[in-house]
Amino acid sequence: MRVVAKFGGTSLGSGDRINRAADSIAAAVEAGHEIAVVASAMGSTTDDLLDEIKFEADDRDRAEIVSMGERTSVRMLKAALAARGVDALFLEPGADDWPVIANDLGEVDVEATQQRAAKLASELDGVVPVITGFLAQNHAGEITTLGRGGSDTTAVMLGKYMDADEVVIVTDVEGVMTGDPRVVEGARNVGRITVDELRNLSFRGAEVVAPSALSYKDEALDVRVVHYQHGDLLTGGTLIEGEFHNLIDMQEEPLACLTVAGRAIRNRPGILADLSVALRDEDINVESVASGMDSITLYVREDASNQAEAVLHDRVVADEALSSVTVDDDIAVIRVTGGELPNRPGVILEIVRPLSEAGINIHDVITSATSVAIFVAWADREDTLEIIQNEF
Numbered sequence: 001m002r003v004v005a006k007f008g009g010t011s012l013g014s015g016d017r018i019n020r021a022a023d024s025i026a027a028a029v030e031a032g033h034e035i036a037v038v039a040s041a042m043g044s045t046t047d048d049l050l051d052e053i054k055f056e057a058d059d060r061d062r063a064e065i066v067s068m069g070e071r072t073s074v075r076m077l078k079a080a081l082a083a084r085g086v087d088a089l090f091l092e093p094g095a096d097d098w099p100v101i102a103n104d105l106g107e108v109d110v111e112a113t114q115q116r117a118a119k120l121a122s123e124l125d126g127v128v129p130v131i132t133g134f135l136a137q138n139h140a141g142e143i144t145t146l147g148r149g150g151s152d153t154t155a156v157m158l159g160k161y162m163d164a165d166e167v168v169i170v171t172d173v174e175g176v177m178t179g180d181p182r183v184v185e186g187a188r189n190v191g192r193i194t195v196d197e198l199r200n201l202s203f204r205g206a207e208v209v210a211p212s213a214l215s216y217k218d219e220a221l222d223v224r225v226v227h228y229q230h231g232d233l234l235t236g237g238t239l240i241e242g243e244f245h246n247l248i249d250m251q252e253e254p255l256a257c258l259t260v261a262g263r264a265i266r267n268r269p270g271i272l273a274d275l276s277v278a279l280r281d282e283d284i285n286v287e288s289v290a291s292g293m294d295s296i297t298l299y300v301r302e303d304a305s306n307q308a309e310a311v312l313h314d315r316v317v318a319d320e321a322l323s324s325v326t327v328d329d330d331i332a333v334i335r336v337t338g339g340e341l342p343n344r345p346g347v348i349l350e351i352v353r354p355l356s357e358a359g360i361n362i363h364d365v366i367t368s369a370t371s372v373a374i375f376v377a378w379a380d381r382e383d384t385l386e387i388i389q390n391e392f
Contacts, residue, residue, distance in 0.1 A: 001165040002124065003028065003233060006038040006133060006155035010172035011228030012073050013043040020228065021170065022080035025128060028233045029086055034124040035233075036162060037088075038133045039077050040151040041069025046134070059104060063135075063143045067093070070132035070151075078130045088128040091120075093137035097129070099161075100154060102136035106147045108157065109139070117161035124162075131158070149210020156213040159221055166222040168233050169209055175225045175238030176201075176208050194242045199370055209240070218243045244370075247337045248392060250385050254378045255287060255331040256305030257363065260312055261295045262322035271321065272296055278315050284308050288333070288373060290366050297364070299375070302329055331363055332381035334388055337371040348372065354387050 005028075007021050028035050040046075046069045053065060074090035081088035091098055099116040101109040120129060133151025136144045146153050152169060159167035174189045176198060181187040199214050208225055217223055219242060226237030265271055275296060276286060284307060288299040300308045309327050316322040336351065348365065351374060355362060360383060364375035376384045 001234070002034040002036075002121070002163065003166050003168060004036045004038060004155050004159040004162065004164045005168045005170060005233050006151055007040065007073075007077070007228070008151065008169070008171040009040045009043050009045070011170045012039060012041075012077065017228060018042075018076050018080050020231065021077060022084055022086075024170075024231055024233050025081060026084040026086050029128060031234075033234070035128050036120070036124060036158065036164070037077065037128060037130045038151055038155040038158065039070060039073040039130055040133050042073050042076070045069035045072070060142060063145050066145065067132070067135050067143050070134055074130045074132050081128060081130070086128055087126055088130055090130045090132075092132045093135050093143045094141060097123070098137055099131070099158060100136040100146075101139065102144055102146065103138055104144050106136065106145060106150070108136070108146075112139075113157070114161045117158055118163075120158075121162035121164075147212065149212055152210035152213035153216065156209075156216040156221075156223060159223070160216050160218060164221065166224060166234075167217075168237075169223065169225045170228050170233070171208070171225060172228060173208060173225070174227045175236075176240075190238050192239045192241055195240060195244045196242065196370075198240055199244055200368065208238075214240075214244060245337070246392070248334065248385070248389055249337070250332065250334045250381060251287075254302040254329070255299045255333060255375075256302045256308070257297055257299055257328040257331050257375070258305070258308055258312055258325060259295050259297045259328075260316060260322055260325045262316075262319075263294050264321035265291075265296060266293050268321045271319075274319075275312060275315060278311050279308060282307060282311050284311070288366055288375075290364055299331065299333070302331075305329060328363075330378035331375055332378045332384070333373055333375050334381070334385050335371055335373045336388060336392060350391055351388060354391060355384060358383060358387060360384055360387075 012018055025035055046066050049066050071092050078088045078090040097120055099120050101112040133154040134146055136146055138144050156167050176190045176193050177187045179187040195214050195217055199211050223240040224237045230236050284300055284304045286298050290297040305327055312325045316325050360380045366373040
């Protein structure tokens with residue numbers, strides 16, 4: 001196998017952990033695998049360096065300063081591998097074989113990076129390159145960075161462009177867990193998870209793999225997360241499957257919008273559950289939900305709207321916290337799903353402005369970590385879909 005192994009700061013946080021990392025790399029090489037290594041700064045070195053910049057420093061100087069963490073790590077890890085008889089070399093920006101080219105904003109030059117990564121891959125036979133994560137080099141040869149989570153991005157990007165079989169993220173967690181083990185009891189490892197699931201979790205606080213890294217994962221590339229104490233690069237942990245697709249989808253059936261109003265809703269725990277359970281008991285599926293200070297809006301298929309209205313009306317009559325229910329029919333929904341949406345400032349404006357300019361009234365907008373759902377009148381659905389497709 002050809003494997004890109006990324007070691008996070010915790011997994012390189014001491015001499016003993018560097019030895020453990022070197023042992024696992026040497027074992028994989030001994031087993032006949034081609035290994036490229038991406039190393040983060042030891043422990044919290046990058047944050048420590050940033051904290052010590054108590055003076056005005058331009059972006060170029062800041063990049064040079066924070067690069068020292070990764071540049072130290074690759075030298076330490078290369079030396080530990082050499083002590084085990086592994087032919088290794090460290091790579092940092094400025095080296096002839098350096099693969100990652102990006103501008104000062106951290107935007108990767110895909111063509112240049114692909115070419116350099118392919119060349120590096122062709123030279124893996126018997127040699128282990130130890131590459132600084134997080135860092136890049138611009139076309140002038142100056143150091144720049146890939147931003148937060150940049151070491152994960154380096155690893156998955158190089159895994160893709162080096163035609164690797166697998167990227168292994170070595171970190172301080174067992175993999176993806178069913179919950180935060182520091183908060184909930186009985187949290188266990190998830191053996192497999194899709195990119196779609198993990199990116200939604202990542203954008204909402206799960207610190208497993210940087211969301212920016214997952215945009216480089218394709219169907220052919222396996223990505224696995226393992227604990228640094230595991231000791232085996234090639235087994236265990238959580239396998240991340242699939243790839244993130246950019247989609248623009250229009251639901252084919254019209255929806256109805258049911259809004260339940262009540263001035264006490266904001267102070268009533270469980271009101272959403274009560275309404276949802278009432279609909280579930282009648283086999284009515286809720287397509288989307290939006291909430292306000294004094295109202296809850298539920299979208300259902302239009303052919304179920306009369307039954308849904310009757311069910312919700314019964315809840316309104318029985319609950320003094322609720323005032324009324326109303327229904328609006330002939331609603332269309334167009335959903336935009338994309339791995340880069342959370343990284344695009346103004347993405348909602350990019351959708352809303354052209355619709356406004358076309359005179360299309362937006363009924364509702366519901367967002368999640370990686371998608372935007374636009375609700376418009378059914379008669380406007382085709383025009384809305386065309387405008388959104390042109391924008392994205």
